[in-house]
Amino acid sequence: MGAIYILWLREVKRYVRSRAQIVASLGQPLLYLLALGFGLGPVFQRSGNGSYLQFIAPGVIGMTVLFTSIFSGIGLLWDRQFGFLKETLVAPVPRISIVIGKTQGGVTVAMLQGTLVVVVCLIAGFRPSTLLAVPHAFVYMALIALVFAGLGTAIGSRLQDMQGFQLIMNFLVMPIFFLSGALFPLDHLPSALNALTVADPLSYGVDGLRGSLIGMSHFGLVTDLATLVAVAVALLGLGSYLFSRIEV
Amino acid sequence: MIRARNLVKNFGELTAVNDVSFEVRQGEIFAFLGPNGAGKTTTIKMLTTLLRPTSGTVQLDGLDPQKKQIEVRRRFGIVFQDPSLESEMTAYENMEIHGVLYHVPRKRRIERTERLLRQFDLWERRNEPVKRFSGGMKRRLEIARGFLHTPKILFLDEPTLGLDPQSRNQLWTHVKSLNESEGVTVFLTTHYMDEADRVAQRIAIIDHGKIVAQGSPAELKAQTGSDSLEHAFLALTGSSIRDESASSVDQMRQFVKMWRR
Numbered sequence: 001m002g003a004i005y006i007l008w009l010r011e012v013k014r015y016v017r018s019r020a021q022i023v024a025s026l027g028q029p030l031l032y033l034l035a036l037g038f039g040l041g042p043v044f045q046r047s048g049n050g051s052y053l054q055f056i057a058p059g060v061i062g063m064t065v066l067f068t069s070i071f072s073g074i075g076l077l078w079d080r081q082f083g084f085l086k087e088t089l090v091a092p093v094p095r096i097s098i099v100i101g102k103t104q105g106g107v108t109v110a111m112l113q114g115t116l117v118v119v120v121c122l123i124a125g126f127r128p129s130t131l132l133a134v135p136h137a138f139v140y141m142a143l144i145a146l147v148f149a150g151l152g153t154a155i156g157s158r159l160q161d162m163q164g165f166q167l168i169m170n171f172l173v174m175p176i177f178f179l180s181g182a183l184f185p186l187d188h189l190p191s192a193l194n195a196l197t198v199a200d201p202l203s204y205g206v207d208g209l210r211g212s213l214i215g216m217s218h219f220g221l222v223t224d225l226a227t228l229v230a231v232a233v234a235l236l237g238l239g240s241y242l243f244s245r246i247e248v
Numbered sequence: 249m250i251r252a253r254n255l256v257k258n259f260g261e262l263t264a265v266n267d268v269s270f271e272v273r274q275g276e277i278f279a280f281l282g283p284n285g286a287g288k289t290t291t292i293k294m295l296t297t298l299l300r301p302t303s304g305t306v307q308l309d310g311l312d313p314q315k316k317q318i319e320v321r322r323r324f325g326i327v328f329q330d331p332s333l334e335s336e337m338t339a340y341e342n343m344e345i346h347g348v349l350y351h352v353p354r355k356r357r358i359e360r361t362e363r364l365l366r367q368f369d370l371w372e373r374r375n376e377p378v379k380r381f382s383g384g385m386k387r388r389l390e391i392a393r394g395f396l397h398t399p400k401i402l403f404l405d406e407p408t409l410g411l412d413p414q415s416r417n418q419l420w421t422h423v424k425s426l427n428e429s430e431g432v433t434v435f436l437t438t439h440y441m442d443e444a445d446r447v448a449q450r451i452a453i454i455d456h457g458k459i460v461a462q463g464s465p466a467e468l469k470a471q472t473g474s475d476s477l478e479h480a481f482l483a484l485t486g487s488s489i490r491d492e493s494a495s496s497v498d499q500m501r502q503f504v505k506m507w508r509r
Contacts, residue, residue, distance in 0.1 A: 006348040014336050083332035090296060091349035092321035248298050 003093040004101040011072065011105025015112065022113070025068070029060045029117045033124050036183065049185065055216075057126040058209035059182025061137070062144055065114040066180075066202055069145040070173055072106030073152015073239065077159045086248050099243045103149040103236065110145035111138070128213045140208035143228035147201050150235030157242035175200075182206045186218045201231045249274045249401060249433045250295060255304035257290050264290040266457035267304070272450075274400075277427055277434040279448035281441070281481060283490040287457040288437045289329060292405050295435070296326055309400055322350065324401040325394030329409065331386055335379040339370050339389050342378060343396055350397035357396070364392040368422055384415030391419065395426055404436040408443060416440070420447050441478040451477075455485045 015022070037053040044052035079085040088098050118134065128134055155168055179193075180202035189197065197203050208224035211217030217224070250272040257265040265287040272278040282288050293299035295306055297313040297320055306313055313320045333342055340361065347357035365371040368388040378386060387407055394402055404423070408416040424447055427434050438444055444451055445465045452462045461468055461484050465477050474480040 002348045002351065006345050010334065010337065010345060013341075017336070082335060083328065083330050084334045085332075086328055086330075087332040087334075087346070088349065090298065090321060090326060091346075092318045092351070093349055094318070248293070 003091070003097040004104070007088070007098060007101030008105040008108065011102065012108055012112075015109040022116070025064075025113065026116060026120060028067075029064050030120060030124075032060050032063070032183075033057065033121065033126075037124065053125055054127070054214055055185070055210075056183060057121040057124075058137070058213050059180070059206050061114055061117050061121065061141065062180065062182055062202060062206040062209050063177050064117040065110045065141050065144045065205075066148050066177060067173070068113040069106050069110035069148040070152040070155075072109055073103065073149050073154070074156045074159065074165065074168065075106075076102070076153065076156030076243075077162070077165060081162075085246075089246065089248055095244045096240060099153060099240045103146075103153055103239065106149040106152065107142065107145040110149070111141055114141045114145070129215045133213045133215075136212040137209050140205055140212060140224070140228070143208070143225070143232055144202065144205035146232040147205070147228060147235055150232060150237075150239040153239030154235065154242045157239065157246050176202050179203070180206050181218065201228065204228050204231075249276075249309060250278075250435060251305075251307040252291070252295070253305045255291065255294060255306065256302045257287075257294060257299065258302045263457055265294070265301075268454065268457070268459050269304075270452050270459060270462060272401075272433060272435055274433055275427070275431045276450060277424070277436070277448050279444040279451045280435065280437045280454065281439075281444055281451060282437075282454035283485055285490050286454045286485075288454060289405060291454070292326075292403055292435075292437070296324060296403060297321055322397070323399060324403060325397065325399035326403040327387070327390045327394050327405065327407050329405045331390065333378045333386060333390060333393075336377060338375050338377055339365065339381070340374040342389060343393055346393045346396050352397050360396055360398075364395055367426075368392040384411050384419075387411060387415070387419060388422070391423065395430070395432070398430065399432060401433045401435060404434065406437050406439065408438060408440060416443065423447065441476070441481055445477040453481065453484050460484050 033053065033056065037056050041052040044055070049055065076085065089095070118137075128137070159165065159168070179196045179200045181197055182202070186194070186197055186203065186207075204219060204224040204227040207218050208221060208228065211221045211224065252271075253269050255265055255268040256263070268287070268291060280288055280291065290299065294301050295308065295313065297317045300314055308320050309323050311320050311323075334345065337345075343361040343365065344357070347361065352360070362371065365374055368391065370385065370389055370392065373381075373385070378389065381389065391404070391407065408419060411419065420443060423434060426432060436448070448465065450462070450464055451468060453460050453468070461471065463471065468480045469475065469477060472480040472483040474483055
């Protein structure tokens, strides 16, 4: 238990101390909200879909949680590069405790960052349908964080160098975001694109956020919840397995 | 305290460690010397639960590192060749993380952290992030950290690499005094023969994965008729330069360079 706690605490402390980074990482969601929310807003409205800011805010929250949690897992690469990984791997604790502490730290950090973006959205003019919608949305934020902390850990356990990181960024993380329906409605898509969005776990996360926050859901909240839980269990399992096989 | 019997480690075709046997007594400072790529780090990894030997046996304090991984890990501290600190966090926090990972009771952890940081001249700067430390300070912190959980054995893999003579000198003084006051067994590797001569009671020299000589510094010098350990080392291992086996990428670069000429 001690090991899990101290490694969790390490992740949280690192996050809280990197103030400049926290502010910088708010830039991207802000840009999406303002440039797309207000820029594409009139077109979206005219096509009869309502307010684009209302539509895109849950997507931007989902994006933030995705990026923060997946990068915390891939952060293993940095731990490997700068050596701290060895200190943990040779300690008299089971590897499963190490991986749990680390991923829970990543989940916590992603939730904190997600909360900040929720606040930014509220300031920008986003209005959830009810007051209870926000705590309800936290369930989906947590599930998104668990799914992608698991995926990040799986990738971070296998990745050997920084070149691989760019590859993952362009061919995995960005597609997960763009194909999730964070920016566009999932109805009436061409069938190829539809197949990709259905296979993207973030689609269910964003859909769950949208369902809980503004009562607008494509798959239905039960499907969202069940899919996210199943994918989270699978990816956390995969992450732990690959982490247990790391060789120093 | 450490016993290795007929230890062998193969990586595919390559035999990194080939039938190595030695024994390290309790409370002793033991130096494991050899040219680059001789098998020193591979041996340390097998002693410290990180690698499974192809064949042969290892015992640390009577326990098999592969079978009793967790118990064995409690019994040793290790300073790796490359730094392994969390550089975003402070010296004190690095000690704290280590203490918790090694199940040191809180009160004892706090007492020992202060004592060790004072001893290694780091107490004044305990609340600074490690990334601001010099190479020597980082090394001292790693060694202080390695002692925190009162290990029976301390492994030091080239701890003085890249340090200036002052830092090296100070580092060994600390290690020696802790060896005396806490009775910890020290297993070290280094390329500086004067250091081994000064601190080690016994030395084993490994070359091409095999132990070529073992004994006290005086015995090794006498055996080769040399006046310094450096000469004895060269007499035993030859003076040709060993390149550690290059990775395939390096080999490719070499190949490209050759053809560009």
